[in-house]
Amino acid sequence: MNFENLKPQVISILSEEHVERDVKLKNLCQFLSDNVDYYNWVGFYFANQDNRTLHLGPYVGAETDHTVIPFGKGICGQVAESNANFVVPDVSAQDNYIACSFTVKSEIVVPLFVDGVNIGQIDIDSHVIDPFTEADERFLEFVNEQVAKLF
Template sequence: MQKQEFYQSLTQQAQALISSESNIVANMANLSALLFTSLEDINWAGFYFVDSPDELVLGPFQGNPACIRIPVGKGVCGTAAQTQQTQLVEDVHAFDGHIACDAASNSEIVIPIFKDGKVFAVLDIDSPSLSRFDEHDKSGLEALVKSFELTLS
């Protein structure tokens, strides 16, 4: 199966999991479990909520224990929240200001999640491999996030 088809199927599975549930935390928990069990070569999948204008706080996730609070503008997650743009990082160790929550992580993708026109949270996925994520992963995960955003209004 090609990545485009894989992500279309994954988004359909995500929609089936969350479409009839209104609780955001429950939906994030199921989405992180779905991503963690469906994506190959990853070691963490989860969410950080925007807790204040200056800080993200850990939300539902799958994987090793993680950093609880991340300043907006710091690390890959904080940069995604600040710039309101997906961050696709081939080598986190080369990312200026990287926050090493798990030393085993080598590449990362973070997608901002919008509610009422503002960044509400970010989806963070880490891999132990360098260059694990590409433009197909980016577009596929952004489509999955868009379908999740529709449940937030």
Template sequence: MPFKDLRPKVGAILNNDTISSEKKMTQVCELLQESIGYYDWVGFYFANHDTKTLHLKAFAGEPTDHTEIPFGKGICGQVAESNANFVVPDVKAQDNYIACSIYVKAEIVVPLFKDGKNIGQIDIDSNTVDPFSEADERFLEWVNERIAEIL
């Protein structure tokens, strides 16, 4: 499904005042994972700046053991420190990669900002090598901006 068609669906989820923010995020993860063929795992991690750790709050896809990630470790941990998008076309080429599944071939992580502070990120794993484009980055930045509005 094209990103332009997903925007109103994401908006409808986030505008539903009858469910919690965490449930909204889970539903967004499920929508993205079900609608975009190469989004095999979608999750939101949130930062605890005191302990310098990321904590998984919502996801869609296979369960993961990586529910807490130290800043600096793996792609997610690096984004917690860099405050910049990180697109990994081939995870085998990354030295500082945390393997979540033997099937994952690529990853994209986009930081989530609230009031100018990096409070978390959306993390997407793909079982396809090099599937992510600039359009994915722009769409995920938009998703994170909408998520920040409900937090």
């Protein structure tokens, strides 16, 4: 996968004028899902630091019951506390995993920072075991750097 080719379109989607932030984020999720064949669920969670919970934002993919996730719970909740990327090659081998669907085989979560504060994350599920590489991490860090400009 050549992520460099996707970067200009990411910037274009996020810089559209007269488009609300959540619509831009939903369009970005759709773009990522459409252009990376193993990105089967793409969405954002945003942190409520007071309640120490994550709240589901724009996403594309199967419906999820996980609209609120406590810090520390599941992969997303762990990233909210660690402030570090988390790549799960095989979700069945992960103890603190919140199952969304039996079709999900792997997951990557990359925190979203604004002014040094972790305000949320991009979460991607795949129906493939172990598809995520360091290139995915670097690309999603780039995506989040662009998203951060919206806040």
